[in-house]
Amino acid sequence: xxxxxxxxxxxxxxxxxxxxxxxxxxxxxxxxxxxxxxxxxxxxxxxxxxxxxxxxxxxxxxxxxxxxxxxxxxxxxxxxxxxxxxxxxxxxxxxxxxxxxxxxxxxxxxxxxxxxxxxxxxxxxxxxxxxxxxxxxxxxxxxxxxxxxxxxxxxxxxxxxxxxxxxxxxxxxxxxxxxxxxxxxxxxxxxxxxxxxxxxxxxxxxxxxxxxxxxxxxxxxxxxxxxxxxxxxxxxxxxxxxxxxxxxxxxxxxxxxxxxxxxxxxxxxxxxxxxxxxxxxxxxxxxxxxxxxxxxxxxxxxxxxxxxxxxxxxxxxxxxxxxxxxxxxxxxxxxxxxxxxxxxxxxxxxxxxxxxxxxxxxxxxxxxxxxxxxxxxxxxxxxxxxxxxxxxxxxxxxxxxxxxxxxxxxxxxxxxxxxxxxxxxxxxxxxxxxxxxxxxxxxxxxxxxxxxxxxxxxxxxxxxxxxxxxxxxxxxxxxxxxxxxxxxxxxxxxxxxxxxxxxxxxxxxxxxxxxxxxxxxxxxxxxxxxxxxxxxxxxxxxxxxxxxxxxxxxxxxxxxxxxxxxxxxxxxxxxxxxxxxxxxxxxxxxxxxxxxxxxxxxxxxxxxxxxxxxxxxxxxxxxxxxxxxxxxxxxxxxxxxxxxxx
DNA sequence: CTGGGCGAG
DNA sequence: TCTTCTCGCCCAG
Numbered sequence: 001x002x003x004x005x006x007x008x009x010x011x012x013x014x015x016x017x018x019x020x021x022x023x024x025x026x027x028x029x030x031x032x033x034x035x036x037x038x039x040x041x042x043x044x045x046x047x048x049x050x051x052x053x054x055x056x057x058x059x060x061x062x063x064x065x066x067x068x069x070x071x072x073x074x075x076x077x078x079x080x081x082x083x084x085x086x087x088x089x090x091x092x093x094x095x096x097x098x099x100x101x102x103x104x105x106x107x108x109x110x111x112x113x114x115x116x117x118x119x120x121x122x123x124x125x126x127x128x129x130x131x132x133x134x135x136x137x138x139x140x141x142x143x144x145x146x147x148x149x150x151x152x153x154x155x156x157x158x159x160x161x162x163x164x165x166x167x168x169x170x171x172x173x174x175x176x177x178x179x180x181x182x183x184x185x186x187x188x189x190x191x192x193x194x195x196x197x198x199x200x201x202x203x204x205x206x207x208x209x210x211x212x213x214x215x216x217x218x219x220x221x222x223x224x225x226x227x228x229x230x231x232x233x234x235x236x237x238x239x240x241x242x243x244x245x246x247x248x249x250x251x252x253x254x255x256x257x258x259x260x261x262x263x264x265x266x267x268x269x270x271x272x273x274x275x276x277x278x279x280x281x282x283x284x285x286x287x288x289x290x291x292x293x294x295x296x297x298x299x300x301x302x303x304x305x306x307x308x309x310x311x312x313x314x315x316x317x318x319x320x321x322x323x324x325x326x327x328x329x330x331x332x333x334x335x336x337x338x339x340x341x342x343x344x345x346x347x348x349x350x351x352x353x354x355x356x357x358x359x360x361x362x363x364x365x366x367x368x369x370x371x372x373x374x375x376x377x378x379x380x381x382x383x384x385x386x387x388x389x390x391x392x393x394x395x396x397x398x399x400x401x402x403x404x405x406x407x408x409x410x411x412x413x414x415x416x417x418x419x420x421x422x423x424x425x426x427x428x429x430x431x432x433x434x435x436x437x438x439x440x441x442x443x444x445x446x447x448x449x450x451x452x453x454x455x456x457x458x459x460x461x462x463x464x465x466x467x468x469x470x471x472x473x474x475x476x477x478x479x480x481x482x483x484x485x486x487x488x489x490x491x492x493x494x495x496x497x498x499x500x501x502x503x504x505x506x507x508x509x510x511x512x513x514x515x516x517x518x519x520x521x522x523x524x525x526x527x528x529x530x531x532x533x534x535x536x537x538x539x540x541x542x543x544x545x546x547x548x549x550x551x552x553x554x555x556x557x558x559x560x561x562x563x564x565x566x567x568x569x570x571x572x573x574x575x576x577x578x579x580x581x582x583x584x585x586x587x588x589x590x591x592x593x594x595x596x597x598x599x600x601x602x603x604x605x606x607x608x609x610x611x612x613x614x615x616x617x618x619x620x621x622x623x624x625x626x627x628x629x630x631x632x633x634x635x636x637x638x639x640x641x642x643x644x645x646x
Numbered sequence: 647c648t649g650g651g652c653g654a655g
Numbered sequence: 656t657c658t659t660c661t662c663g664c665c666c667a668g
Contacts, residue, residue, distance in 0.1 A: 038655095059658085059659045059660075060658080060659065061658085062658055062659075064658090064659065064660095078657095078658065078659095080656095080658095096659085096660095097659075097660080099659095099660065099661070124662095125654065125655070125662095126654065126655035126661085126662080127655075127661090128655075129654090129655070272653085272654070273653075273654090274653090275652060275653045275654080276652085276653085277651085277652060277653085278652085278653090324666090324667085325650080325651065325652090325665085325666050325667065326651095326665095326666080327652085327664085327665055327666070328665090328666085353662070353663090354662075354663065354664095355661095355662065355663075356661095356662090357660085357661065357662075358660085358661090359659090359660060359661075360660085361658090361659070361660085363656095363658080363659095419647085419648090421648090421649090423649095448650075448651080449649095449650080450649080450650080451648090451649060451650080452648090452649080453647090453648065453649080520660090520661090525647085647668105648667105648668090649666105649667095649668095650665105650666085650667095651664105651665085651666080652663105652664085652665085652666100653662105653663090653664085653665105654661100654662080654663085654664105655660100655661085655662095
């Protein structure tokens with residue numbers, strides 16, 4: 001069909017992307033093998049006696065993952081619980097539907113790595129993966145290197161403190177390399193004349209140090225990849241899992257391009273950034289072309305095959321991938337990937353997420369009645385409010401990570417989400433797997449989510465002590481705060497005033513037979529609060545912030561290197577004040593622009609009266625809801641308000 | 647700005 | 656049986 005009619009442009013010059021070796025990128029995967037093994041590791045760390053027993057993590061009716069004791073007994077991840085229990089009757093099952101504990105561990109590990117960065121380029125991917133751009137640290141340490149005493153080198157982790165760091169043997173790589181010619185006498189040795197080789201060697205020792213600390217200090221093993229961009233670092237890390245690292249060398253022992261050889265062994269689906277949709281489109285094209293690629297089982301087109309396909313080019317790929325809504329420039333992006341080139345930057349660490357969402361699925365028993373929906377929305381909304389308090393607020397005095405105490409300062413919001421979104425999915429009888437392609441025009445009505453959004457009312461920002469749910473004490477005992485509302489109270493109001501109107505927009509038909517397999521609620525569109533002079537004490541809402549003084553606010557985000565590393569030294573456990581007194585010992589890097597750190601918007605609080613935009617007027621929203629309600633059937637409203645018990 | 651698609655784990 | 660529970664980016668309208 002469409003794709004097969006594409007013809008390579010013959011006369012056009014094909015540009016071959018050139019790798020850029022300026023950067024050094026590290027990639028870590030904690031408790032590798034697969035991401036959800038991380039879940040098992042978290043439970044094992046909470047309760048070490050589990051390590052010797054078969055442990056499974058369940059989510060709904062399936063086993064999300066299991067530890068290696070369980071795997072040795074034949075239990076597999078993604079198995080049905082019933083099946084797993086048949087195979088292994090003494091399987092210990094933990095519920096992994098609530099991700100809180102995994103998030104907490106993930107944050108801790110991420111904070112550790114972040115403390116070692118000099119440039120804030122520390123990007124999280126999922127809960128258990130992190131990229132670091134360590135170009136600057138490596139450049140600095142390369143200058144320190146004494147080529148005549150490589151064996152007794154010292155890696156400096158802090159520019160301002162020559163003692164902070166570790167000793168290493170600079171004549172060798174740490175961990176594994178790729179390629180790794182075991183027959184060569186110079187295996188693992190460094191070509192001192194080659195600057196890139198030296199930088200990769202240094203990075204291998206840094207990665208090794210960080211992985212050792214992750215293991216020793218936190219109890220999490222990890223795999224690591226070391227290369228010159230995110231793509232290569234990530235693929236390299238896959239080579240020696242779960243508890244080792246791989247440095248991708250530019251040249252093999254024979255001087256051939258090792259990166260290209262390395263890339264060519266992978267199937268295109270292994271490339272992060274080439275997902276199912278892109279891979280499918282590429283395969284449709286490639287498998288219809290050369291005879292060699294055609295009649296073979298499985299669509300495992302390799303990178304080498306795609307790259308060497310006659311006429312293949314950035315432009316051809318752009319055509320192949322062109323479809324309504326397609327990302328522009330993805331042809332060039334994929335063409336770059338095929339050559340081991342990835343121009344994307346490691347994003348800077350951000351203190352606030354761009355969205356927070358909570359969802360639950362009801363596959364085995366879809367929700368049918370509005371009363372059920374009401375009940376579930378309440379549960380979800382309560383979790384969402386709790387999460388907002390955890391992830392979008394900060395106590396005035398920041399707790400130290402080691403002591404793990406939540407200090408009793410007046411918490412304040414770091415950001416206000418502007419938008420609330422409700423998504424649902426109905427259970428469809430004939431859910432067609434993505435692999436089956438519609439042959440002509442008629443797109444498969446692939447069951448997917450639909451959503452509606454509305455402004456998030458500001459009463460959700462009424463404060464209360466941090467996470468009363470996790471405290472064993474009655475919530476009144478600590479940090480009494482004015483204008484305190486519990487998560488449940490806020491959730492109830494949110495359901496009736498915002499979520500139900502949204503739900504009715506999504507599902508105008510009344511009565512039962514809703515057949516919902518998924519509910520998701522999400523807050524997004526974050527507006528960062530300038531948190532300088534915190535308006536402590538007030539039940540701060542989006543309108544109550546004082547005007548900001550951006551200078552101090554930003555400098556606070558760039559604490560000095562000593563400050564950050566101090567968090568991880570054994571002897572100094574003193575908490576540092578969050579907004580310490582004027583503290584400009586080392587100026588923040590001038591090249592950092594707050595606008596590039598995230599796509600979050602800074603919130604400038606109006607100094608006087610409220611503005612026409614944000615913050616909104618609750619009453620107006622309430623009115624809107626009332627008006628909408630008016631043309632609704634009252635009986636059905638009563639159904640929505642009703643609480644149904646299981 | 648909204649609603650959907652895709653890609654990551 | 657494409658499963659679970661997310662998060663982020665990008666697009667068109």
